[in-house]
Amino acid sequence: MKERRRFMRLNAQIKVELAKIGKVSGSTETKPATSKNISECGIAVTAYTRDFEVGDRVIIAAELPNKKIVGLEGRVAWIREFEVGSAESGSRGYDIGIEFIDVSFADIEAIREFENLSLNL
Numbered sequence: 556m557k558e559r560r561r562f563m564r565l566n567a568q569i570k571v572e573l574a575k576i577g578k579v580s581g582s583t584e585t586k587p588a589t590s591k592n593i594s595e596c597g598i599a600v601t602a603y604t605r606d607f608e609v610g611d612r613v614i615i616a617a618e619l620p621n622k623k624i625v626g627l628e629g630r631v632a633w634i635r636e637f638e639v640g641s642a643e644s645g646s647r648g649y650d651i652g653i654e655f656i657d658v659s660f661a662d663i664e665a666i667r668e669f670e671n672l673s674l675n676l
Contacts (some may be wrong), residue, residue, distance in 0.1 A: 564592040564599075565670045569617050571600055573651075576612040576628070588651070590617070596674070597629065597654045601635055605649055607631050619669045628657035638675060 556592060572585040586607075588600040607613065608631065615627045632652045639646040 561576045566592045567592070567669075568608065569597050569619060571615055571617040573600070573602070573653075574614045574616075575607060576614060577625075583664070585616070593666060593669075594595065594657075595655075595663055597632070597652065598627075599650060599652050605634075605636075605647070607627060607649075607651060608629070609634060612634070612656070615653060625662045625665050627655050627662055629653040629655045635658060640641075 566638055567590055569590040571588050571590055573588055574585045575674065586602060586604060587603050588602040591599040593599075600615075611631045613629050613631060615629055616625070617627075630653065632654045634652075635650045637648050639648045
């Protein structure tokens with residue numbers, strides 16, 4: 556299988572908050588998630604509630620370990636459901652891939668700085 560990614564992905568666990576951009580103004584309920592990896596063009600996160608669907612537009616808020624706070628807009632590109640614990644528990648988790656769609660230059664620079672710091676450790 557050919558790798559389709561244009562940018563390097565950095566494996567990193569960062570606490571993030573996701574909020575769906577709704578059609579009703581003022582709907583800003585956030586959901587916690589943890590990143591699996593991040594790049595200049597997207598982020599993969601793990602969440603434990605199914606609050607998003609493919610195609611949803613979301614706001615991602617995260618404080619990177621380099622103390623840069625980013626607020627990014629993205630689109631849910633894919634969702635993969637997985638079992639948590641035993642099959643009998645019925646608990647589910649969701650890996651969610653989000654493609655950034657409206658990213659400021661400052662946020663891209665913060666992600667690049669974080670990647671560079673992490674690679675130089």
